[in-house]
Amino acid sequence: MGAPFFLVENLLSVTQFPLHAVSSIDSVVNGGPGEVAGGEFWRVATGRRSPLNPWTTVNAHQANYGQVVCDRLRAANMVIFDRGHNLGGKQVQIQCSDDGFTTTQTVADIVLPSASMPGTPDDAFGVRTEEGAWIARWPTRAAYAWRVNVPDMGVGLRPVIVGCTLGTCYAPDYFNLPAGPGQGTLNADETSSDAAWVGRGVTVFRREQVIHLQLPTLFDYDDLARYHLEGHYNAGRPMWVCFDDAQADRTFYAIAPLGANGFARQPQWFYPAAEIPYMEHEPVRP
């Protein structure tokens, strides 16, 4: 059984990192006409999952990239493309640079899988989740600028990325029991007639539960959990949740429900512990 991870930090988000500069270029060859109005690269970090709100480009059949220039040296070890992208079977490169991309280092160069199957983010092709998102992880790298480069996809094709999270994941050693990644609630507008016949509108199962996390050291709380979970997640930012990275195809996107949250010192555990509630963010409609 693998270990869990969370990914909420997103270097592409100017909400999280106000001093970062996010941009894209339509053509790496001749500095093309720029982004499509309404399809700017910064949209991949808004947390919206609508296929009507992606990054896409004007011109097809050429290389394109989106990038972030950070305000200081920043590390990252994971990228997740949300469902709705059109990159299955296509090559994607995660690149970084310390000289404004005069020279470029390729962190990951992957042809995305077209089908979902069990796997870990560390696999050669990453892993495609059950709802079509894609995850890749690499040994932590650091740079002043990061880029998502999509080489020429072919005739008539331009990249479409609905959401992209690029940052450092938080990977605690384990979740405490009980842990139920498949648990949730069935939601619908429901009415009942005089004859007790039930009618429902659109019915959606939304994963929601509570993650039990007991940290093994004070530093795990101060250095890591406080930043990722209390700092980002408890600010209402959507977060990718994976209970078992050996089955990372079951990773899902979650937000914090309204209400109390956070770490505390509990009677039976010396180090900080938390009940981390989540609910799936914009679950797939049937």
Next chain:
Amino acid sequence: MAEVFPRDLMVRFGARTLLRYGTPTHRRRPADRGGEEFKETFSRADAQPCATYVGRDGLLHIAAANKLRLHWVDTNADGVVDLPTFILESNAVTNLVENSDCEADIVGWNAAAGATVTRDNAHAMSRSWAAKIVVANANFSGAALVTRAGGRIAAAAATNYSFSYWVFATGTAVGKSIYAWVNWWNVTPAIISSSSQSYVLVAGWQRLTLRATSPAGTVTADPEIITNGAQGVFTIWADAPQFEASLVPSSPILTGTGALTRAAELTTLPLGFGGVPMTIYTKFVESGNHLLGVGQPRVYQIGQDNTNAPSIYLTNNGGYSARWNAATGLVVSLVATAPNLGDVVELCHTLDSTGTVQLTESVNGGAPVVGATGGPQPLSPALVAGALIYPGRSSWIALHDLVVVRGVRTLAEMQAIP
């Protein structure tokens, strides 16, 4: 052994911090929520990008001006980099080799003793191209480095120089002997003498170095990459050669059209605490501080320079020396054993409530060596106005970790901090 708690942590900076926290200086809150007000200020005012570092892929990469360099070190000579560091070189250095990168042409690389030298992209330590040298079956066969105009490199007499280059060997080249060699010329012109260091080539990339002092009368020099004896015909690739007026070889400066200078580096961390009992732990790869003049380097300093008390600093006097310079006097703790170039050094510098200083050192994970205490001299609250500067003057460090905590701690307690 008492545990160090997060609340005791005052400063954490370094490559280890970067890979754990995601930023070079530790932060516990997101940037937009005030979590990065305490951050490093770094400067290296290069006129053009030329400073390099070895990346996680084991190859040289370029950092633009004023950018920290995350440099990976192979600490166990197995050919795989394993220790992340920040290169921090406090002195400006000029690479006198005018075409070290070979990206555009091979001008300035002359064949010697029957060798052939061509520009090749089969193996490159930096970017795409390197010099492919096919040596002849002869002694001193290889390449000599000259200016782009074809003359020897200008050099001064009685000056410390370092010559270094990266070399790639494969197949029949592995196991051959090769020199890092410099001829010193006078005004006549005639060769006064030569300095050299021989190495046995291993598979893959390795950096070969030579440290020498130019003799009296020197006006020019020609560094050479040449064979040590006739060993048959074989091929090597050479990249990023550097000839610099420096006691030790510094990180490569990539040139193409002329000599280039890498500017001095300075990191400053703002401090919000005064003269309190503290422990400063630092782990780094020794890069030559012990070769500088006695008392010259300032690996780090808190507060003023030693000529202006109060200050806490680390220097090298034939061994690392921790100091507390109070307004009423200077106290010292010295560990007389000097590390060697490339050693992984851990230092634990304590200052207690009485103003007594002590230094503990461990080299390559070995048993700690404890220096005698120095003091006491009363602590000064005036340090609250100071900054932690890393490095201070005349210092070379490849920094893995710098941690400052409240109170007096042992080396083992500091090493146990996650």
